[in-house]
Amino acid sequence: MLTRARRIWDVIDHRVTDEALALDRRRLLAGIGLGAAMAALPLRARAQEGGELIAPELYPGERNPAFTLDRPLTEEKIATSYNNFYEFGGSKDIVDAAQALTIRPWALTIDGMVEEPMEIDVEAVVRRIPIEERLYRHRCVEAWSMDVPWSGFPLKALLDLARPLGSAQYVRFETFLNPDEAPAQAQSWYPWPYVEGLTVAEAANDLAFIATGMYGKPLLKQNGAPIRLVTPWKYGFKSIKSIRRITLTDERPVSYWEELGPSEYGFWANVNPEVPHPRWSQAFERPLGDFGSVPTRLFNGYAEQVAGLYSGMDGEQLYR
Ligand SMILES: Nc1nc2c(c(=O)[nH]1)N[C@H]1C(S)=C(S)[C@@H](COP(=O)(O)O)O[C@H]1N2
Ligand SMILES: [Mo]
Numbered sequence: 001m002l003t004r005a006r007r008i009w010d011v012i013d014h015r016v017t018d019e020a021l022a023l024d025r026r027r028l029l030a031g032i033g034l035g036a037a038m039a040a041l042p043l044r045a046r047a048q049e050g051g052e053l054i055a056p057e058l059y060p061g062e063r064n065p066a067f068t069l070d071r072p073l074t075e076e077k078i079a080t081s082y083n084n085f086y087e088f089g090g091s092k093d094i095v096d097a098a099q100a101l102t103i104r105p106w107a108l109t110i111d112g113m114v115e116e117p118m119e120i121d122v123e124a125v126v127r128r129i130p131i132e133e134r135l136y137r138h139r140c141v142e143a144w145s146m147d148v149p150w151s152g153f154p155l156k157a158l159l160d161l162a163r164p165l166g167s168a169q170y171v172r173f174e175t176f177l178n179p180d181e182a183p184a185q186a187q188s189w190y191p192w193p194y195v196e197g198l199t200v201a202e203a204a205n206d207l208a209f210i211a212t213g214m215y216g217k218p219l220l221k222q223n224g225a226p227i228r229l230v231t232p233w234k235y236g237f238k239s240i241k242s243i244r245r246i247t248l249t250d251e252r253p254v255s256y257w258e259e260l261g262p263s264e265y266g267f268w269a270n271v272n273p274e275v276p277h278p279r280w281s282q283a284f285e286r287p288l289g290d291f292g293s294v295p296t297r298l299f300n301g302y303a304e305q306v307a308g309l310y311s312g313m314d315g316e317q318l319y320r
Helices: 002-015 025-039 122-128 155-160 200-204 256-260 303-310
Strands: 107-112 118-121 132-139 144-154 170-175 195-199 209-214 228-230 243-249 284-287
Touching: 107 122, 118 122, 122 209, 144 155, 155 200, 155 209, 155 243, 170 200, 195 200, 195 256, 200 303
Parallel strands: 107 243, 144 284
Antiparallel strands: 107 118, 132 144, 144 209, 170 195, 170 243, 209 228
């Protein structure tokens, strides 16, 4: 199984273009050095054995029939071992490194333009908001894709706990910052912590989802435990992992990738096969575990649910 997955990565890795290539030469070299170091790590058992999982009895939750797929799910083994999580290194092989992250307890802050700023433990959140399961597509800007059963709840249900003020226009998300556990965060030339943002209208759309689990279990660390965003109509980098802080604000957040490469990555990042990345086409994608290539769809197949969010915004760069 593992051998097979690794072989698939080898193939994929030689074909995909990488977000990290946007970086300047110094950063790029640092990234390659790190990748080589990671590849040299001994292959340990990858299962994250018990112990730190948060409330496994709550998963998968009831399947929401409004969110199904017309193509097969990605094999769990692949979706949980081919990852982008730059806090733990620039390669796809960060499973071992990510196990250093302490996820229990996990304080989540919701603050800014809200009636009730709060710091709440993620375990309290998953016990308070009913967990459901949804099947979503995921399209990485690097042109690979996956099809995943997420468990969690609508982002809106989480934000409602803090009662956002009418004056809030954006939601800013921030990942943990802890170089002791995530060594790549000691590289000061990257703009840590990882930040992402949505408009309040996007955040209130039913598709915007907070995942605390996948494949019927609590999230594994490599996939962004204990709590991450999932916005399936946008490129995967918007789906920020291991969130510590959510801030309602009237200022548009500048995201991690936008800060690193503003000519290549922007605020909106909606999937559109007709708008190429400056360095590669976005017309097709390679489903993980599948050697073929399939056409990418506008808003990653979710135009019916989200296209209305962008009417009258023609002046904005909506698709990168
Ligand atoms: N904090 C953080 N969140 C992140 C990333 C990251 O490097 N750090 N990578 C993003 C990218 S580019 C993608 S494609 C998805 C990958 O999620 P997965 O590893 O669960 O497939 O996570 C996104 N969220
Ligand atoms: Mo991505």
